[in-house]
Amino acid sequence: MESRVLKPVLAVYVVLFILFLYGPFFVLGILSFQQGPEGGPQFPIIEWSTYWYRHIFGLTPPSRVAPLPLGESLFRSLTLAFMTMVTSTVLGVMSAQAFRKKFTGSGLVFYLIVLGMMVPGVLTGLGTSLLANNILGIERHWWSTAFVTHVVYTFPFAFLVMLAILNRFDGSVEEAAWSLGVSPWKTFRKVTFPLIFPGVLSAMLFAFTLSYDEFSRTLFASGRDQTLPLAIYGTFSVEIHPNVFAFGVLTTVFSFALLSVYAILMSLSVRRAKKIAMQEDIV
């Protein structure tokens, strides 16, 4: 009886959820094909064109719309996201590994780590910049102070992902390796790491994407040279043009391409394993 009411309600909820999730992206996607340079970021579409895509790559004749300051800021953001990803993932794996055994103060350490993602970003950013300027007396850079705030922010995510993975991990395979005379470090490399690798990959993705579009912490902590989100925000403050939308679409397509390559590789390896099994059954 209950489900007769509950089910339609939940269905409507799910539809609304998906609408709000993908709606903005569809609107941006459509608007990115607006005519340029006169067409603005609103409906109706005057004429379908790829003008703003060409504009991003500097393939359009000069106009009153300044090109997006992408080149250097994109490089900085990618580099910073990569550095953050590597550092946070290594830290996350190591600390989650440490938490497999209860140690004195483990509860406190857990909350101290997780605090990094709880504290408002503006506070962390502002605090870091004050600490660097007034107390340590060092210059702020995207690769130093901003990098630290990014690690503080993304490390808890990597840590929690790895904690969940290691929670389900059956430690007896490690003990089996030890009893075969294999050292703990080699056991980690040859047994533990390959088995938790899907988790490590998720932790890396988390750290990378969180760092790549991090705004509030970077705003105060990055100093003179801006990262991509800051640079794009800088152009907003004057006027918004559909070139930002076009860039958003390109970024999304790029992400999907990466995920597709990952999915293809995964399914290939699964299929190979199945093929081997079938051959042996025939033999």
Add this chain to the structure above:
Amino acid sequence: MAEESAIFRLEGVTKTYGGVTALRDVSLSVSGNEYISLLGPSGSGKSTLLRVIAGFETPDRGRVFFNGRDITNIPAHERGIGFVFQNFALFPHLTVYDNVAFGLANGEKQVSRDEIDRRVREAIGLVGLAGMEGRGVHQISGGQKQRVALARTLVMAPSLVLLDEPLGALDANLRNRMRNELRSIRETLGVTFLHVTGSETEALAMGDRVVVLDRGRIAQFAKPDDVYAKPATPNVAHFLNRYNVFDGTLKDKTFTGPFGSLAVSATTPSDKSAYAVRYDRMQVEPDGSKGSGPAIPATFVASEYLGSSVMYFFETAEGKVIEVEHHLSLGAPKTYEPKSRYMLRWKPDDAIVFG
């Protein structure tokens, strides 16, 4: 036993987990080339004992010796003691071949590729898995998995292999086959097996000698027929699942239990008084029969056909269940009337009196 010939020896090993004592002052000495089975109910500390010997756990007190060397503080990977897990613990990302080759290929000692290949194929052949080398461990059955686990351990040529309920995850049919195979593999290689099990039949069938653990202590360490015929404590008699154990008091060579007071001649020293009679040493007589010897009245509940014998279940006035086993070689099974009273009688010499 001379201590020099002992392959491993425990001295006063004690281990506590958060206030619960898993092992209390355990001392044990085992010589080479022996099949030892370690019997104990769950919670008796038998797995902990195995993990202490393997080096997965450090004892709170006591020493562990292996091949004459004190290994108490030596990490597991430097001990050279094999371990076979109940859940197999195979490396899921590797093939059968790579699972077996793992220890040789990744150990501290360099082993040539040719030698690894030779030894791996030999071990795989020994456990009867030739031809399965290239399979993933998800593509083989439970029994085959346990063979891989065994081959993986034996390929390292350990002189001691610890088996933690290795047959527990297999179905009954397979379990019986693997029993024989484990014994013959061990005899071929001449290594010492320490096999932990919660099954009394498995412990008695497989061990050259049986260790019985009771609440973290060794209650008995003897040959299977000795354990079976002369359990050292009332609890050992209980674990064997072959004895009706009656509580009572022993005073001045008189045991007072649910069947009244009996004069007893020989007693087995124990900290608890009890009176044990084997299932197959009890006779069922009609109610009110005036035979000689001790007897207890009981109500028939049910019977269970076991193939070569039949088990009869009776209940005493106090609600205690008494089991009587009738071997079919001694005659056709009898039928008893449910809820009727019978007299269960035994010879005084067949009883074991603890106290």
